[in-house]
Amino acid sequence: AGLESTAITQEAFDMVFGKAGIIFLQVSIFFFAFTTIIGNYIFGEMNVRSLFGKVGVYIFRAVVIGSVFVGAIFAVTFVWEITDTVTGLMVIPNIIALIFLAPQTKAAYKNFLKKRSAGELD
Secondary structure: OOOOHHHHHHHHHHHHHOOHHHHHHHHHHHHHHHHHHHHHHHHHHHHHHHHHHHHHHHHHHHHHHHHHHHHHHHHHHHHHHHHHHHHOOHHHHHHHHHHHHHHHHHHHHHHHHHHOOOOOOO
């Protein structure tokens, strides 16, 4: 009946489990979202700290707080569009890293082939 996203799941849980199903689903989504934010924050802070130091961490914290705020007040579709865009933009630093790591990868591969042909590997 025109339901989208989480509303479909809530309706299904309500039909099968009643109000307890909706409460279970809401609590589950809360904990999933909360632990995802905390886990990604810790991972991100460690990376920012190693790349940019303390100043970078303060900026990162502000960006995270802003992102959580935006995620809480804007429409779900808009938040997913932003998430998809930012995730897609992660291709750029990954490609740069791959370019810089190509010589080491090539050397490791040549070393592997050498050891394999010499019978040093099982």
